Amino acid sequence: MKPHSEMTEAQTPTYSQSRPTVFVVDDDAAMRDSLRWLLESAQLNVQTCDSAEAFLDIARPDACGCLVLDVQMPGLSGPELMDELKRRHVHLPILFLSGHGDIPTVVQAMKGGAVDFLQKPYDNAQLLERIGQALTLDADSRDARRREFLRSQRLEGLTAREREILEQVVAGRSNKEVGRKLAISYKTVEAHRGRLMRKMGAASFAELLQMMLGGRRETI
Structure with missing residues (x-):
């Protein structure tokens, strides 16, 4: 040209x-x-x-x-x-x-x-x-595309169990409710929840919730 x-x-x-x-x-x-x-x-x-x-x-x-x-x-x-x-x-x-x-x-x-x-x-x-x-x-x-990319990358780093727990937590269920639904102990839920929050880079539940509700739930 x-x-x-x-x-x-x-x-x-x-x-x-x-x-x-x-x-x-x-x-x-x-x-x-x-x-x-x-x-x-x-x-x-x-x-x-x-x-x-x-x-x-x-x-x-x-x-x-x-x-x-x-x-x-x-x-x-x-x-x-x-x-x-x-x-x-x-x-x-x-x-x-x-x-x-x-x-x-x-x-x-x-x-x-x-x-x-x-x-x-x-x-x-x-x-x-x-x-x-x-x-x-x-x-x-x-900035929104960058946040979505980071969110997707972090979701890929979760185990299948962590994804299950994340879905339940974002739906508003307590650790005890999650444990009953998934047939695992409260302590196990608590441990998984701590790990997934670190992997997602969330310092608090409110930050995790904002991160997930700001993206597409179906990717969980």
Whole structure:
């Protein structure tokens, strides 16, 4: 694929948890320059691309930040790029910039998962506010995925008996009730419960409960 000037600085892109990137994809050079100036003036890290195809060259599943995306572009349109990113498991929140005639398309795209859209010409303050919200959403989503990954990893480290006891404990049963249900002694339940809490990295029952109810119970 022909190289793009906006991609030169990011042929081998790196993404930082502490420094998210606002990716701008728009075929209008003046619009890209205007957005870069605005975002950099707000101390945001910016990467611009002049087409959806150019962005796909650098898109990675571990990218953090958000995507400011034009709707109508030569080649892949904004909504088509959004669909392709889903297939590639790139989870960046997407904010569409739309012309008046694009609104029905954007409404459909938002039903497909876009987080916001603004009409061109946009208000600078409003755009910065919406981008800030998208960056917060991305950070929260990444943190939730990280917690779910850790939870799943820790669950895999439990024995079959510990999983049984965890299921009973999360259901609100006391150690004695668990012992009667599983036909084992109270002391055995207590020992298993202590080990599973250590394996799950929970300092208290409340923390364990929050960890489990925040995830999918069916994985237990």
